[in-house]
Amino acid sequence: MITTSALQVRFGDTTALHPLDLDLPGERIYGLLGRNGAGKTTLLSVLAGFRKPSAGAVLFDGAPVFENVRSTSRICLIRDDGMVGDGTDNLRDVLDMAAMLRPAFDSGYAAELLDRFGLTRKQRLGALSRGQRSAFAIVVGLASRAPLTMFDEAHLGMDAANRQLFHDELLRDYLAHPRTFVLSTHLIEEQSPLFEQVLILHEGRLLLQSDLDELRERGVSVTGPAQVVDDFVYGLKVLSERTLGPTKQVTVFGGLDDERRALAGRYALELGPVAVQDLFIHLTGGVP
Numbered sequence: 544m545i546t547t548s549a550l551q552v553r554f555g556d557t558t559a560l561h562p563l564d565l566d567l568p569g570e571r572i573y574g575l576l577g578r579n580g581a582g583k584t585t586l587l588s589v590l591a592g593f594r595k596p597s598a599g600a601v602l603f604d605g606a607p608v609f610e611n612v613r614s615t616s617r618i619c620l621i622r623d624d625g626m627v628g629d630g631t632d633n634l635r636d637v638l639d640m641a642a643m644l645r646p647a648f649d650s651g652y653a654a655e656l657l658d659r660f661g662l663t664r665k666q667r668l669g670a671l672s673r674g675q676r677s678a679f680a681i682v683v684g685l686a687s688r689a690p691l692t693m694f695d696e697a698h699l700g701m702d703a704a705n706r707q708l709f710h711d712e713l714l715r716d717y718l719a720h721p722r723t724f725v726l727s728t729h730l731i732e733e734q735s736p737l738f739e740q741v742l743i744l745h746e747g748r749l750l751l752q753s754d755l756d757e758l759r760e761r762g763v764s765v766t767g768p769a770q771v772v773d774d775f776v777y778g779l780k781v782l783s784e785r786t787l788g789p790t791k792q793v794t795v796f797g798g799l800d801d802e803r804r805a806l807a808g809r810y811a812l813e814l815g816p817v818a819v820q821d822l823f824i825h826l827t828g829g830v831p
């Protein structure tokens with residue numbers, strides 16, 4: 544369980560995090576979303592004990608995090624630069640070091656993942672491509688089996704197949720070894736199926752904490768013949784529209800009452816869950 548109380552981070556005149564009270568029960572997968580500069584990296588850094596808060600507290604399973612080795616050995620933050628060691632180290636050295644520092648590190652699992660990402664232990668960290676560096680950082684993050692594992696845009700540069708492998712492995716290993724994951728991402732549609740809960744930070748404040756299912760019920764997608772859809776959504780709050788030939792899909796904010804649902808049935812319109820990305824853009828102020 545992670546708890547923050549009145550957690551604040553300031554950089555000179557900039558307040559990156561306004562007093563923040565969070566309660567994140569353990570053994571869940573959290574998605575951390577926010578526009579550029581919203582405070583995601585700052586939050587993850589203080590949760591991991593990399594940075595001292597300007598005020599307030601962070602507790603992991605009831606114990607403070609900053610300068611507390613007992614807590615930090617159980618927390619793993621993979622940063623967006625993917626640098627999990629010194630550039631001159633080869634991957635074997637980095638894995639050996641991680642195994643030494645992290646009580647739950649599984650070297651066999653790391654070897655298996657390394658192989659699946661097409662990496663070898665002899666490669667030098669500094670000589671990996673951007674996507675390979677991210678893949679290696681993910682190997683370290685997953686094999687650490689840290690009770691709190693956080694990935695800050697860890698997929699940067701990875702191709703679609705490797706991102707899929709990351710998502711599949713994360714889910715598989717989470718089910719086999721339940722622990723808490725926090726994933727910060729801008730790939731909202733791609734990663735949201737992984738999330739049990741979504742946190743949205745906006746301008747250094749927690750705008751929303753919601754189960755994914757509840758979030759998706761905040762809107763509806765309506766699909767059908769363009770003119771029928773336009774008539775149906777008249778007067779509703781439209782978040783986005785997509786047209787494909789004669790077919791149109793419109794995302795509306797808010798639920799539909801029984802009368803409107805019956806009407807949709809009568810006109811054979813297809814109703815579906817809302818795209819999290821559409822909601823996110825709406826909730827964080829729309830397209831500039």
Ligand SMILES: Nc1ncnc2c1ncn2[C@@H]1O[C@H](COP(=O)(O)OP(=O)(O)OP(=O)(O)O)[C@@H](O)[C@H]1O
Pocket residue numbers: 554557558559577578579580581582583584585586
């Ligand atoms: N070292 C720093 N010195 C000064 N200001 C900083 C520093 N790090 C972050 N900030 C500021 O704090 C705010 C939050 O930054 P942060 O990196 O946490 O955002 P983010 O949500 O991770 O953004 P992005 O999605 O662009 O990575 C921004 O206004 C940023 O300019």
